[in-house]
Every structure is written in structure tokens, then in C-alpha cells.
Amino acid sequence: xxxxxxxxxxxxxxxxxxxxxxxxxxxxxxxxxxxxxxxxxxxxxxxxxxxxxxxxxxxxxxxxxxxxxxxxxxxxxxxxxxxxxxxxxxxxxxxxxxxxxxxxxxxxxxxxxxxxxxxxxxxxxxxxxxxxxxxxxxx
Numbered sequence: 001x002x003x004x005x006x007x008x009x010x011x012x013x014x015x016x017x018x019x020x021x022x023x024x025x026x027x028x029x030x031x032x033x034x035x036x037x038x039x040x041x042x043x044x045x046x047x048x049x050x051x052x053x054x055x056x057x058x059x060x061x062x063x064x065x066x067x068x069x070x071x072x073x074x075x076x077x078x079x080x081x082x083x084x085x086x087x088x089x090x091x092x093x094x095x096x097x098x099x100x101x102x103x104x105x106x107x108x109x110x111x112x113x114x115x116x117x118x119x120x121x122x123x124x125x126x127x128x129x130x131x132x133x134x135x136x137x138x139x
Contacts, residue, residue, distance in 0.1 A: 035107040045098075045115045045123035053122055060130050062139050069114040070126050074137050076107045085109060085137055098125045100133075107139075 048056075056063065056070070063072045076082035086102055089111065093099045103110040111133055115123040 006036070018088060042076055045118055045125045047115070047118050047121045047123050048127070056122075056127065060127065062128065063130055065122075066112075068122070069112045070119060070122060070130050072109075072111045072130070072133060072137075074109050074111075076109065076137075076139075079107050082107045088136045089133055092136065093129060094131075096125060098129055100129060 053065065056065065060070070062074065063070050065071070076085055082104055086104055086109065089100065090103065098113075098115070101112040103112075113126040113129050114120050115125055
């Protein structure tokens with residue numbers, strides 16, 4: 001049996017279509033084999049202009065530009081809070097399909113973002129993720 005669901009993205013930053021298929025096959029008297037396939041939407045990033053990059057300090061408190069990346073160094077009250085922040089940042093990043101580098105040392109985090117798909121340039125996705133990180137860590 002083949003089940004299929006198809007859809008198009010309505011988000012202007014996402015492109016492509018997605019078809020989800022699940023194939024269920026009976027194998028023997030009691031065993032069922034299930035295979036699923038799907039695709040991820042591609043999110044379009046827009047590179048920031050030099051002027052936009054220059055203005056980031058005002059809109060992203062605590063963030064610095066280091067070697068062409070947005071970088072935040074922040075300390076949590078304790079180790080477990082730092083782990084909770086990493087998990088929440090991971091969830092936000094996964095939802096955007098835009099993943100930061102995260103270095104954790106006890107209760108200290110270093111978060112770096114850059115858009116690799118644009119040749120390691122800063123993009124609107126980096127700013128969006130940095131804003132989400134700021135909310136998570138209480139900035």
C-alpha cells in the first residue's frame with residue numbers, strides 16, 4: 001500500500017514542493033515493513049549589505065562580528081541552564097533549518113552563526129536566529 005501527501009510552501013522564503021510517501025508492505029504473516037521518504041524545504045537566505053552589517057550592533061545586543069560571523073558569548077547562571085539554552089537554541093535552529101556552531105564550557109556558551117550556502121556571508125537568517133537566541137538567553 002502506498003500513501004502519499006504532497007504540498008507547496010506558502011512561505012516566500014521557502015521554495016520547492018514536498019511529497020511525503022509511506023510504503024507499507026506485509027512481510028510474512030505478522031511482520032509489516034514501513035518505509036517513509038520526504039524532502040525538506042529549502043529556505044532562501046538573503047545576504048546582508050555592508051550597511052546592514054554595520055547596523056547589527058544596535059539591533060543585536062551582545063553580538064559581535066568575528067571573522068565574518070555573528071558571535072555571542074554568554075554565561076548562564078549554572079550548567080543545567082546552559083544545557084537548557086543549548087536545547088532551546090537547537091530547537092529554534094532546527095525549525096529554521098539554519099544551524100549555529102555552539103561551544104559550551106561549563107556554564108559559558110559561544111554561539112556563532114553564518115550562512116554557508118552564501119559562501120560564509122551574513123544573511124537575514126543569521127539575524128533572525130540571533131534574535132531568537134537573544135530571547136532564549138534573556139537579552
